[in-house]
Amino acid sequence: MGPVIEIQNLTKRYGGRTAVDGLNLEVENGEIFGFVGPNGAGKTTTIRIMATLLEPSAGEVRIGSHLVSKEPAGVRRLVGYMPDVFGLYRDMKVWEYLDFFAACYHIPESVRPGLIGDLLELVDLSHRREDMLESLSRGMQQRLSLARTLIHDPQVLILDEPASGLDPRARVEIRELLVQLSRMGKTIFFSTHILADVAEICTRVGILEAGKLVAVGELEALQQQVMPRRTVEITLLDNLETARKLLESLPAVSALKEIGGQNGRCRLELEFIGDDQALSQILAWLVQAGVQVVRFSAESRDLEAVFMRATKGLVT
Amino acid sequence: MAENLVTPEALKQSSPRPNFGQRLLLWLRGNPVMVKELRSRMRGRRAFLILTLYLLALALMVGLVYFLYLSSINRSPAALTNTRQLIGKVVFAVVVGMQLVGITFIAPALTSGAISGERDRQTLDLLQTTLLPARSLALGKFSSALVFMLLLLLAALPLESLAFLFGGVAPEEVAIGTLLLIVTTINFCAVGLFFSGLMKSTLASTVLGYAFPILTIFGLPMMALILSGFFGPLISGSFNNNLSPGTEQALLLLGWSLVSIHPIATAVASEALLLDQHTLFSYQQTLRNGASVTLISPWIPYTIINLLFSAVLIYFAIRFVRRRAR
Numbered sequence: 001m002g003p004v005i006e007i008q009n010l011t012k013r014y015g016g017r018t019a020v021d022g023l024n025l026e027v028e029n030g031e032i033f034g035f036v037g038p039n040g041a042g043k044t045t046t047i048r049i050m051a052t053l054l055e056p057s058a059g060e061v062r063i064g065s066h067l068v069s070k071e072p073a074g075v076r077r078l079v080g081y082m083p084d085v086f087g088l089y090r091d092m093k094v095w096e097y098l099d100f101f102a103a104c105y106h107i108p109e110s111v112r113p114g115l116i117g118d119l120l121e122l123v124d125l126s127h128r129r130e131d132m133l134e135s136l137s138r139g140m141q142q143r144l145s146l147a148r149t150l151i152h153d154p155q156v157l158i159l160d161e162p163a164s165g166l167d168p169r170a171r172v173e174i175r176e177l178l179v180q181l182s183r184m185g186k187t188i189f190f191s192t193h194i195l196a197d198v199a200e201i202c203t204r205v206g207i208l209e210a211g212k213l214v215a216v217g218e219l220e221a222l223q224q225q226v227m228p229r230r231t232v233e234i235t236l237l238d239n240l241e242t243a244r245k246l247l248e249s250l251p252a253v254s255a256l257k258e259i260g261g262q263n264g265r266c267r268l269e270l271e272f273i274g275d276d277q278a279l280s281q282i283l284a285w286l287v288q289a290g291v292q293v294v295r296f297s298a299e300s301r302d303l304e305a306v307f308m309r310a311t312k313g314l315v316t
Numbered sequence: 317m318a319e320n321l322v323t324p325e326a327l328k329q330s331s332p333r334p335n336f337g338q339r340l341l342l343w344l345r346g347n348p349v350m351v352k353e354l355r356s357r358m359r360g361r362r363a364f365l366i367l368t369l370y371l372l373a374l375a376l377m378v379g380l381v382y383f384l385y386l387s388s389i390n391r392s393p394a395a396l397t398n399t400r401q402l403i404g405k406v407v408f409a410v411v412v413g414m415q416l417v418g419i420t421f422i423a424p425a426l427t428s429g430a431i432s433g434e435r436d437r438q439t440l441d442l443l444q445t446t447l448l449p450a451r452s453l454a455l456g457k458f459s460s461a462l463v464f465m466l467l468l469l470l471a472a473l474p475l476e477s478l479a480f481l482f483g484g485v486a487p488e489e490v491a492i493g494t495l496l497l498i499v500t501t502i503n504f505c506a507v508g509l510f511f512s513g514l515m516k517s518t519l520a521s522t523v524l525g526y527a528f529p530i531l532t533i534f535g536l537p538m539m540a541l542i543l544s545g546f547f548g549p550l551i552s553g554s555f556n557n558n559l560s561p562g563t564e565q566a567l568l569l570l571g572w573s574l575v576s577i578h579p580i581a582t583a584v585a586s587e588a589l590l591l592d593q594h595t596l597f598s599y600q601q602t603l604r605n606g607a608s609v610t611l612i613s614p615w616i617p618y619t620i621i622n623l624l625f626s627a628v629l630i631y632f633a634i635r636f637v638r639r640r641a642r
Contacts, residue, residue: 051445076445087439091356103348104446148442 004029004156004187005050010059012045012211019045021211023059027189027204029155032182034198035191037208038311043191044084046208047160050189051081063156080149084160084191086141088133094120094144095129098151105152119147123177139170146177157181159190163197175201195307209311224275232272232279233259234286235295240266243291252278265294272298348448349456350463357464366422370468374414374475381410401484408479412493415472416579419465419501420529426461427508428525431637432518440637450638458509458630465501469494488596492586492615499622500579504529506626506633513636536578561605568601568609576617586615 003026010023020042027033037043048054050061052072060067066074089097098116107115120126123143128136136144142162149157162178163171171194178188179201192198198205199219206216215222236243240258247253247270255271272279283296334342344350357363385403431454434440443453476493479485508525515521575581590613593599597616600608 048441051441053441053444073447076447079445081442081445083438083441085438087437087442089352089356089437089439091359092352096352096355100348100352101442101446103351104443104448106447109345152447 003027004064005033005189006062007046007050008060008062010046010049010061011057012042012049012054013057018211020049020056023208023211023213025206025213025216027187029187030182030185031203032178032188032201033190034202034205035189035208036193036195036198036205036307037191039193041208042211043208044160045211047081047158047189047191050158051079052076077152078155080152080154080157082145082149082157082159082162084164086138086145088141090132090134092133093129094125094131094133094136097133097144098148101148102151107152115151119150122150122180123147124173137170139166139173142166142170142174143177146174150181154186156187156189159188161192162190163192163194171197207307207311214311220275228273229271231299232270232282233295233297234268234270234293235261236266236268237264237292237294238266239289239291240268242289243268243286246285246289246291247282250282253282344459347452347456347459349453350460353457353460354463357460363464367468367471370418370422371471371475373418374411374472377410377414378407378475378478381406400482404479404482404484407482408476408485408489408493411472411476411479412497412583413580415469415497416500416533418468419497419504420533421526422468423461423465423501423504424508424522424525424529426464427457427505428512428522429518430457430461430509431512431633432515432521433512435516436518444637450634454509454513454630454634454637457512458505458633461505461508462502465505466498469497469501486590488590489587492590492596493583495619496579496583496615499619502626503622506629509633510629513633532578533580537580540574540578540581561603561607564603564605565607565609568603568611572611572614573617576614577621579618582614582618586613589613 005025005027007023007025010020011018012020023042023046035043035046045054049056050063050068052068052075055069060069062068063075064078066078068075089100092100095116098119099112102112102115103109116129117126120129123146125136125140125144125147128140133141133144146159146162149159159178163174166174175197178190182188182201202219204216204218205222207214207222215225217225234243244256244258247256247268252274253270253272255269257269259267259269261267272282279298283293286293286296382403385399385406429436431440434443476490479490507528508521511521511524511528512518515524575585589595589599596613598610598612601611602608
């Protein structure tokens with residue numbers, strides 16, 4: 001089965017400014033894809049094109065078997081779209097909001113009450129069914145918004161900053177909901193600038209900057225790709241020479257140096273290129289060679305560091 | 317209660333060919349925007365307040381006019397029937413006139429924010445990504461406003477019927493008056509909808525949505541007055557001289573067409589034809605050279621022109637909703 005979202009050479013220009021610049025991206029069925037980038041990188045523009053709201057200047061987006069520019073109705077059937085703002089209707093109750101959008105998707109009137117009940121249960125808002133929309137907290141509105149995107153049982157969810165403006169608890173709740181939806185077989189494409197969300201739940205990540213995709217892949221691979229070299233610090237009780245020889249013989253290790261020690265301990269610092277598997281192998285070899293290791297720490301490569309390394313702070 | 321409501325599915329199953337009423341109900345209930353708008357509009361005190369204030373204003377005016385007339389009538393038995401009929405006519409004219417003013421101010425309020433308001437709330441994006449056709453959105457907004465306006469017109473019927481108590485008002489006059497009010501309402505609602513689709517902000521669309529009806533109702537007569545001040549003597553001068561039959565006919569038709577685009581002028585001219593020529597539809601006007609021209613009663617062209625104009629405006633409003641951002 002091919003990718004469910006296929007973005008080919010997508011370009012969007014506003015006058016002389018290029019918001020999205022030759023973007024190529026594929027998202028497989030069932031993925032949770034995190035679309036990361038600084039403000040103004042072109043995330044919302046890309047998402048609005050995917051949601052059939054904006055015409056691209058060049059390039060094409062295919063969702064399922066439908067081209068966004070030629071078959072918007074087919075795309076709308078497949079996609080549940082949540083914008084970065086909650087479209088609030090005053091004078092409307094929670095169930096009426098869902099009922100209205102269900103009707104907009106031509107869902108028969110007889111089916112709607114059951115469907116609305118199920119969705120409200122999913123997003124934990126059953127107890128607010130009869131309340132007016134204005135009385136809901138920001139987190140509840142966001143959950144209701146998510147329920148709205150699910151009303152026609154879409155295959156793909158396209159969510160623009162689903163966790164922005166939420167308190168930590170509400171953010172975790174949304175995150176858990178997304179994981180739950182992914183388990184239900186939905187493909188989730190969401191933009192964010194909150195990196196913790198991405199690290200927690202995404203199967204793959206794309207980093208966008210100044211309209212261009214600067215990095216894409218699984219988080220682990222991305223870290224590898226963006227930050228191949230990392231610093232490792234080792235503290236030994238003895239056998240400094242054995243350790244030094246062993247480490248020097250490894251091609252993945254470079255810039256080995258002694259950085260002093262206390263209480264008879266020695267500390268070594270080295271630059272290492274390789275994955276976590278290879279790194280743990282080094283520790284195993286040291287121990288096998290009889291080196292007494294008391295501390296072995298690799299500089300953490302969290303997403304924030306990857307993000308900072310991948311992007312240059314450019315904004316179109 | 318819910319099970320008593322007619323569902324579209326139930327209608328489809330129950331009768332293969334629903335009658336007009338059922339079809340209308342099916343259409344109304346089948347348009348989610350219409351259902352949402354009416355539900356929101358009738359919720360709370362706002363709709364009730366508008367209706368009450370509207371009827372109070374009408375009743376006060378009617379009362380005022382009635383007592384003014386009552387104090388000035390000639391109480392001799394011979395004159396009484398005539399006076400009573402006159403009061404009937406005046407009450408009817410006041411109610412229709414007040415309704416026209418009401419339409420002028422309420423119809424734009426209901427429609428000039430219809431689409432731009434969705435833009436402001438950023439809900440238009442949501443609607444555009446659903447399977448709701450642009451046509452349903454625009455028509456839903458339009459018809460929900462229209463239905464509420466018709467409710468106002470309908471609610472004023474008892475006041476209008478007071479005229480029957482006095483006599484002097486024929487059913488034809490009531491029919492034409494009501495038709496003109498409905499057509500004008502349709503037109504002003506369509507104008508508001510058009511501007512709400514055209515303009516990006518609700519403020520701009522509200523200003524334009526009000527400007528059009530106000531200029532039509534009050535501006536056109538003022539303009540006609542000013543123009544007649546300038547050209548009146550010229551034309552009457554020409555009449556005294558020998559005006560060619562072609563020019564006379566053209567001037568007559570031009571004047572008649574101008575009358576047919578203004579609701580009050582249309583109502584007055586149609587009424588005059590009804591009273592003087594006893595005709596609802598057309599009459600022959602004899603020119604000075606003896607030839608005759610057939611003139612259609614202005615309510616007919618007024619209705620046709622306004623309905624066509626409204627249809628064009630609604631068509632463009634749908635186009636504005638459908639338009640994808642570039």
